[in-house]
Amino acid sequence: MAVYGAGQVKELTDLVPGILGQLGPDSLASLRKLAAQYQSQTAAAAAAAAAAAGANGAGGEAKGAQEEIITPEALKFLAALHRTFNATRLSLLDARHAVQRRLDSGGELGFLPETEHIRNDPSWTCAPPAPGLEDRRVEITGPTDRKMVVNALNSGAKTFMADFEDSNCPTWANMVNGQVNLRDAVRHQIDFELKGKQYKLVEKPATLIVRPRGWHLDEPRVLVDNQPMSGSIFDFALFFFHNAAYLLANGRGPYFYLPKMEHHLEARLWSDIFYFGQSYCGVPTGSIRATVLIETLPAAFQMDEILWELRAHSSGLNCGRWDYIFSFIKRRREDRNAVLPDRKDVTMEVGFMESYVKLLIKTCHRRKVAAMGGMSAQIPIKNNEKANEAAMAKVRADKLREVTAGHDGTWIAHPLIRKIAMDIFDEHMHGPNQYHVRREEVEVRAADLLSAKITGGKITEEGVRGNVEAALSYCAAWLSGNGCVPINHLMEDAATAEIARMQLWQWVYHGASLDTGKTITPEYIDAFIKSTAPGITKTIAGVNDKHVEIASRYLSEQVRKERASEFLTVDLMGYLEGGNGGFVSRRSML
Template sequence: MSKNMSYYDVPDGVDIRGRYSDEFAQVLTADALRFVADLQREFRGRIRYAMECRREAKRRYDAGGLPGFDPATKFVREGDWVCAPVPPAVADRTVEITGPVERKMIINALNSGAKVFMADFEDALSPSWENLMKGQVNLRDAVNRTISFHDQARNRVYKLNDNTAKLFVRPRGWHLPEAHILIDGEPATGCLVDFGLYFFHNYANFRATQGGGYGPFFYLPKMEHSREAKIWNCVFERAEKFAGIERGSIRATVLIETLPAVFQMNEILYELRDHSVGLNCGRWDYIFSYVKTFQAHRDRLLPDRVQVGMGQHFMKSYSDLLIRTCHRRGVHAMGGMAAQIPIRDDPAANAAALELVRKDKLREVRAGHDGTWAAHPGLIPTILDVFTSTIPNLPNQIHTAKREDADSITSDDLIRKPTGTRSISALRLNTRVGIQYLAAWLTGTGSVPLYNLMEDAATAEISRVQNWQWIKHGVELDGDGVGVKVTRELFGRVVEEEMERVAREVGKERFERGRFREACRIFARQCVSEELYDFLTLDAYNNIVVMHPRASARL
């Protein structure tokens, strides 16, 4: 087929429905698509089975069951095995910054002074066709060190420094489809598209320039069971064999961000033991998962979102057990996200926010974490100072912070009921944040600064499921608004009033130009639905899918 024609060249069984672009065509080559299609065909049956197992577990929890440690894998938890040694290139992960795969973001994050940048195809990205494909182009250019960005408004050109953070990539979770790429007539699995295209085009250059002979490096989200880790391990082995590189070259950190996964941490590491570089406390999604897991349990209602911190017994137990598990197996135990962003017009408030960050990170490093996450480059100096002053001359605490005391943590500790109060202010904030985040997501932005915090899909999910839980179970408020029962009618009034407030805050012109009303309909529908939607953005995904039926043609 002529290269001048505006169609993607695709292998047998593959169809592309996203917009054609010459730039995207450099990523969506026939060979790269064949690699992705082969992964899809080999693993789709196992992925379907894993998703059905998730649904079966949900049925058990809804019927009153509780998550717990699996007796069948006790031998894994009690065994003396360890993971493969951590590659020297990523021994120091004291501060990691995260953000979407946008061009300017990638440059600034790699230049930020952080040890690692996690380029995100998941919670911080709205998965439009344009965002996903531009993200692949941007990462290719970053690995090749040819990436630049001309900010015309500031007349400034951004380029990479000589020394940059190590690059990790987070693909989407197993549950998310890629509607713009059909393989044998069905939507591709989103994470296999993200992983496959990035690996195919970048593994050789990455290993030479960033990995010290290892890599590429990944973060793996949203797992609930070790069977899902086993699929990833097989994907990695399949990719290594394809590329002709040593087994164990690819390395990944798993986010422990679902409640069922905390009972599977040893098993997850065991399945990935040749490819693992640790676990991460994905604490915002973990809070979301607590509500989701116990959605039918009226005795486990969450207090106000701001009260569910690491001081809650179930949250501290989760962090302590993760550190113990990782260090026992010889890999990194990564801390959670500092979501604060600089408050430039209020020095006193900014200093107070930085002090909160400092205290939180001091807690993490003293607990034994080897590193942590920051949402904004402005937090990095504070966090680096905390870690380097506490563990001087050491890249990590893997071999020093054993946390054997955490061996006594039980299932009851990990699901302890949270304490605190529930208020009308929290219901209002949840509503205001959820609608504004979703409005931004629908217009292509997946990471949004709101009220001095960086919000992504994980924090928006907490807002949504907390509203749903309180409405579903008719919570009687005991914070401000004490004695008021949360009903659909009350929520309806809150939505109306908060939409008026949002319109005032963002300005009438921006409000009318944006997708706030559409976001409000989606968010409110999910909050009052009889059954809890699995994911906010999965329901909204069809609202950002734009099909181009004649974007590809057979070779």
């Protein structure tokens, strides 16, 4: 039985009472009309409404330069987007849970029969590359702190993905100061001095792309009509509102990476928001470009459909490999045949990962958009030449695999890796992209995307210990406000920590055994938590005993749950700014 089988799109649409059910056949005209109606309200009225609702207060207070981002006019735009689209977002999130229930009951994922005509139609393509996105052979990624923004834009990479999602931690300061930093970078006004060192933007920096938070994440410090607004909308809207027109006037545009979607209707929601936002802000339709991360198992079956929904704004797809592995485990949580071995054995060469890559490249090039490779987690190792060379050899092999497979570019997490990646792509990709690599011979079946067979893969004590260390250390660091953490010479973010957490749960839930024959139990994992916890405050800056205590309790509880949580970032959000392990204060801003 296909979970997204005949009639499922209608059922999903029935679950979505927002824009999808209201606008009728001429949805673009309706969106423009809605945007015009909101825009006709005066800024003064918006300011008064914001003040009456308590715009400045604990949890969501704007200070200093933040006040230049959280303006009455920007709040008005946020409110318009929330009131128009949030009901649809919530309904689509409910639909995810409905799909999971079907999978838990024995259903299987598959290609949608009702959208077969979209997949089989060779005539349609997506929008052409926008200025600055013609050549994306090396993209550097990282959070939005001021130092990172300058270093990434100066790195020599073709683009910089400024991340409000997995490599960031959504404290209020991180989210709003990140918007300040991007606004300043767009205008070449970000130069600063830190500890005697000057940070100055080069004349021709990398093209800026912004990744907002996923649909599942709220911005709990901003309430609209007493509802927390979407973190996705908050991040997108503030960047777009303050920077879109300026970017377009200076030869670039508002470009985005869109994370963690699970259905093409979620892409349609983004498309509707793009049309609405462009109309509201007086920006030409089609100015936005968005690359979608294919990093969930359901989305792998809907690549064409996702591109179709975003075709006027699409700039491609990306193999978000780490979240994809996490999703593979999570969505197939009841399937004992989907139990995976140690993370190091789940490489891009194993069957289901290789099939996902081949399908993504074929799909993108057929539609004339970029097929982007993923992140290598290795980072340079100081003071150990032998270990560093081994790590860099893994990076070289990974980038060579990507470019020879047909990818148009790749991700790096550290400026010192740029030359390695750039040299390999320069040697093997002689034009700005590889759209001519059509991969027509590729035929990927549903079974190819679902097979968890990994020859030689095993679960080891080292693998369990490594997962405990990664998950525990990352959760503690995240609670301290840091979303991007080097652990054992790998750059860990929420995606890699989620693999670690979910594998531990999966191994316990299914009674998996080590290669020695020992069954993995909660008590076995607790022993590793106990031995790992004391060293975390010594190895990760900014982490204190309270962070480690909360993280330890959380991980121990997770491996005992009947159902693993969807996202650790959702679970831990309440602890970020509450003080002493409390919960955040919410203050209505609209």
